Amino acid sequence: THTHTHTHTHTHTLTCDLNIMNSWSPEALVRKSQEARNQAYCPYSKFRVGAAVLASNGTVFDALKKCCNVENACYTAGLCAERTAISKAVSEGHTSFKAIAITSDLEDRFTSPCGACRQFMREFGSQLDVHLSKSDGSYKLMTVEELLPYSFGPEDLRTGENTVGNSKL
Ligand SMILES: [Zn+2]
Secondary structure (H helix, E strand, O other): OHHHHHHHHHHHHHHHHHHHHHHOOHHHHHHHHHHHHOOOEOOOOOOOEEEEEEEEEOOEEEEEEEEEOEOOOOHHHOEOHHHHHHHHHHHOOOOOEEEEEEEEOOOOOOOOOOHHHHHHHHOOOOOOEEEEEOOOOOEEEEEHHHHOOOOOOHHHHHHHHHHOOOOOO
16 A cells, blocks of 8 residues: 555656656746745745745756745744755755746845855755746846855865864764
């Protein structure tokens, strides 16, 4: 029973992914982020944000996850859309990403990720394509490298392991 359930789920996912693969475009990814934005839980800021991230395995696009911002009465406990969307993907086994789209209700400027989200994205690669969009769907394409130059990442931590001989960790 467990195996059957798993297989069914997997098949469903592949079907969805085929749709994504057939229609994948920055514009489509932006539209997905707009869908996520419509679910935003932001009673305090009233600033709706949506993010959609496309996971890739080499040249195969194998998942699309989207999420909105989720605020909290304890303001600092709130979550950004970008980090939540990536966390959804990672929690389902995806750690390689092709692109992410971010949107809000801003009409006159591109929605830009906060510093914490830039660092969060950088964990999975500096070359990730980031589509900063306006509410009309127009977007500006930047890489994580451009958004967060001279960054600190997993490679730096591994270097530390090799050179800190007296670490007690
Ligand atoms: Zn953020």
